[in-house]
Amino acid sequence: MMVQQDLKKYNLKSVRHTVSAGEPLNPEVIDAWRAGTGSLILEGYGQKETVLLTGMFRCLKPRPGSMGKPAPGYDIGVLVKPHRPVGLFTRYKDDAERTAKVFKGDYYLTGDRAMCDADGYFWFVGRGDDIITSAGYRIGPFEVESALIEHPAVAESAVVSSPDPTRGEVVKAFIVLTQNYSSKDKEQLRTEIQEHVKKITAPYKYPRKVEFVESLPKTVSGKIRRIQLRIDEWNK
Known part of the structure; x- marks a missing residue:
């Protein structure tokens, strides 16, 4: 911040x-x-x-x-x-x-x-417990988050696993947008960000699911509580 x-x-x-x-x-x-x-x-x-x-x-x-x-x-x-x-x-x-x-x-x-x-x-x-296993690939959230933060629309992000009937799990990104992009078309922006991650990392690591949020849950010391996002995602 x-x-x-x-x-x-x-x-x-x-x-x-x-x-x-x-x-x-x-x-x-x-x-x-x-x-x-x-x-x-x-x-x-x-x-x-x-x-x-x-x-x-x-x-x-x-x-x-x-x-x-x-x-x-x-x-x-x-x-x-x-x-x-x-x-x-x-x-x-x-x-x-x-x-x-x-x-x-x-x-x-x-x-x-x-x-x-x-x-x-x-x-x-x-x-x-943050490592995502998708169709046999092991994906660390930090690498995906590092790619996301390089996009000018992303102020903050958190990456967790999300259930998928075919792959078992897929990568999901929760994204807080920068002020300049908060009013942009979300569907277009979602596709743009996904393509950006594919170019920065391997194509199989991109977030197949993207959710734009106002803020991310954090501990009192400022750590993002991925566990809360992951539990909520799997309990839907």
């Missing part, structure tokens, strides 16, 4: 360091913030259960979009193997069953999906 503003109207010379966590940022947002402030957003990843797991620390060569490398004390691969680092939680209080699900031997399972490149940088794919 901040980069929807004309950042050059403000005196932001005192901004020395910008970090982000909670939700991965789309490349479009990172580029707009850097153009408006001169500051590159450095991303990090963690959970309430772990504190910071990875970060784009100042000593690293920046790779916009990556959530960086492991924090000191953590041995991280696609799995997190704890040597009982200081920040890792011990258990869920009064919930042994839930605790048992996330600890497998020496490994703690975050429930998130990520990739690691040849240089050891980690890249967020999505929550395990």
Whole structure:
């Protein structure tokens, strides 16, 4: 929402360091913030259960979009193997069953999906329960949302699975329009946005369903509550 503003109207010379966590940022947002402030957003990843797991620390060569490398004390691969680092939680209080699900031997399972490149940088794919399986293809919502935000009509978006009798699930996008496009013909705009995503990503990843909304449900910390959208969609 901040980069929807004309950042050059403000005196932001005192901004020395910008970090982000909670939700991965789309490349479009990172580029707009850097153009408006001169500051590159450095991303990090963690959970309430772990504190910071990875970060784009100042000593690293920046790779916009990556959530960086492991924090000191953590041995991280696609799995997190704890040597009982200081920040890792011990258990869920009064919930042994839930605790048992996330600890497998020496490994703690975050429930998130990520990739690691040849240089050891980690890249967020999505929550395990957010991954969409459509006609055998596994689709991460973040990639589709990143493509959507590049379209000038899209201010915000959330991508979830939607039931489909043929494919099992299909990609559905909930979109908040920018002010300049709010009065445009919705059917034409829907087709235009779908074609845009096909060009940016693989054709099978485009949102077969698009719903324009006034706002998206969020947590108190500003995270989009995809789970609420997904549950509502499957309960229709």
